Amino acid sequence: MNKVMLVYDENLIIKDLIEILNWNELGLKITKISNNRNDAIKKFIEDPVDIIISDINIPYLNGLELLKHIKSINNKTRFVIISGYDKFSYVKEALKYGADNYILKPIDKTELKLTLEKIIIDINNDRDIENKILTKNRILFQYINGNIYKKELVKIKNYLGFPLENRNYTVAIITFINKNKNDLTIFIEAIFKEIFIEGYEILHRYDGQIILINSWEKDIKYSKVKNFYEKLKNKIIGTLKQDIFISIGDLTDSIDEIEFTYNIAMALNKYMLTEGKNICLDRHSLKYVNNTITFxxxxxxxxxxxxxxxxxxxxxxxxxxxxxxxxxxxxxxxxxxxxxxxxxxxxxxxxxxxxxxxxxxxxxxxxxxxxxxxxxxxxxxxxxxxxxxxxxxxxxxADICYSPIIRQVINVINKNYNEELSLKTLAQKYNINSSYLGQIFTKEVGVSFSEYLNKIKNNKAKDLILNTNMKINDIAKSVGYIDTSYFYRKFKKYFGVCPSTLRNMKKY
CATH class of the missing domain: 1.20.272 (Zinc Finger, Delta Prime; domain 3)
Incomplete structure (x- = not known):
């Protein structure tokens, strides 16, 4: 049921408006009543409505000012102005700022009802379109991420901005750097329409990035594709005064490969760290350098x-x-x-x-x-x-201090972590009771001997995972773990991730 707000400073007219129509029959519910502009704006912000019916004369400016203010908050809100003035200038201004109708007093019940019925049809149509767009965007997101099969994409082909066959495709990611707080969606989409003659789809990510899927002629050269993205970049910078970074995936001749070109764009997007702002980056323009720095x-x-x-x-x-x-x-x-x-x-x-x-x-x-x-x-x-x-x-x-005996034990562990070490053997080496050595070790270091030994082994293993191409099994043995599965459990407990996951993080 669509919600309605009545804005009038005369209680009698409010009463007449409530009784003039069967609101439930129209699928409408009056949820807010206000008698001035400021109160109406406050109530709208607290609980937005779908339709506002307002007198043109209300306290604190007029109904036209209220119309402009509400439209600036939510442009989808529908508005009906009631007025005793039949001057064309008032009607013109009301329609200019988005009023659905300008109804003269005394209120004609039939005209008001027809106006509201038309508004309801428009609202329902808009919601149907929004639902289809949301469904389409959800399926596209899932498809480019490889989470669904092509058959799901085929189901929405009639709603896509491009055909699924006999075309070339690219995916680009547009990142706004230090994006201002204004909603730029309308302006951005207008720029896309101006730049791209061919079909495309826009996906808005939660983090503010835009994923742009483009469809191109089958025989198009990549240099021409790149030129389109350069024009897009320059237009956004010039029109919106926004710094951006565009990463472009490879040109592919099949919609089946769209996940691949999206992954390329995602990987290239990380190069904003080193390439700077206001550029279009693809694999062809990327400078490849020796990547094996161990630091x-x-x-x-x-x-x-x-x-x-x-x-x-x-x-x-x-x-x-x-x-x-x-x-x-x-x-x-x-x-x-x-x-x-x-x-x-x-x-x-x-x-x-x-x-x-x-x-x-x-x-x-x-x-x-x-x-x-x-x-x-x-x-x-x-x-x-x-x-x-x-x-x-x-x-x-911090007050950091180890006793000489504990310092010696720590040095032995650090140097010989991959050997068989125990409190008993070390206690014999330093002529001290093993129980007593364990007590003072735990007191000074804050963890038990075995916990500290495992910590050193795991840290050494971590360094080998990040800095070498050794197999995980070999790393486990080199740091003193004979049982690889036991090593996996200890490593994950210590770092929160298993060894193979940490190695995959190197790929980012």
Missing amino acids: TKELETINKLIIKRNFYELKNYIEDIFDNNELTPKNIYDFCIKIIFLIHNILEEFKLEKINDKYEDDSLSNIILELCNENNKENIKKFVIYELRELINLMVN
């Missing part, structure tokens, strides 16, 4: 600067690394993930993990996933620098 020396330097508590030198060092224009998005994510693990290790080594629970094992995978979803290079750099500053602050404020 071993850089991490050693970072570790030394952290131990020295020298934040300003550390900050400058991180900024210099990010200024390297030869880094790929994969390099940047890889570098940042390794810093996260470095922070995690230092927090544990110096018994600071209880102070900063964000880096507890259960939260670590969430931090990594959140980082990999960020596509702004400056934001990633700020995040890393902030985390390092917080770490140094914790270290400065």
Whole structure:
């Protein structure tokens, strides 16, 4: 049932309006009554209605001003103006701002009823169209993500903006950088209509990105396709004053390959980190560089600067690394993930993990996933620098002290983690009771001997997963785990992700 608001400052006329029609029979329900413009706007914002019937003369400006204001909030709201003025200028202005009718007093019951019946038909038609669009968009999303078969797409072929056969196709992703708060949908779609003669579909993602699926002539050359996207980029920048990044998937000659071209566009979208703004990027224009940077020396330097508590030198060092224009998005994510693990290790080594629970094992995978979803290079750099500053602050404020015997035990574990180590053998080595050694180890380090040993093994395994192509089974054995399934359980319990998942994160 569609909701109606009556706006009148005369109670008698309000009563007449309520009684003049059988509202339920029309499928309408009067849910709001107001006697002035300000109150009407307030009630509309609290609980929007589908139709507003308003007198042209109401307190605090007039009904036409109310019409303009409501339309600026929700352009789909339908409006009927009631007036005692028959001047054409009033009628013209009301229709200009979107009124459905301008009815003169005394109110003609038949005219009002016919007006409302027409509005209801329009509303229902609009909703049918919206539902079809939502269904179409949902199916397209599922199809380009490989979640449904082509037969589901064929069911909606009559609602698509392009044919499913004898065409070429591309998928592009448009990312708005520092997008303003205004809804640009209408303007963007108008630009698309101006640029693209061929068929296309637009999908709006929840994060503000636009997925553009284009259909092209069978014999079109890719250079011409790229030119269309360049025109689109320039038009959006010039018209909307918005910085954007467009990643373009490969041109394919079959709708069956649309998932592939979408995945290419998604992968290229990450290059906004390194390529900058206001460009159209495809695989042909991407600069391929050596992608096998391990950052071993850089991490050693970072570790030394952290131990020295020298934040300003550390900050400058991180900024210099990010200024390297030869880094790929994969390099940047890889570098940042390794810093996260470095922070995690230092927090544990110096018994600071209880102070900063964000880096507890259960939260670590969430931090990594959140980082990999960020596509702004400056934001990633700020995040890393902030985390390092917080770490140094914790270290400065913490009282860190191990006894000589525990320091020796820790050194043995760090060097010989892949061998058979036990409290009993170490106690014999240092001529101390094994139970007592276990007690003071747990007291000073904060975890038991076995927990600390597993921590070192898992961290070494993590480094091998991220920095080498060794098989997971071989990594398990190299760090001292004979049983691979046992290694998987311990690793996932420690880091929140299994070894194979962590390795896949390198692909982003």
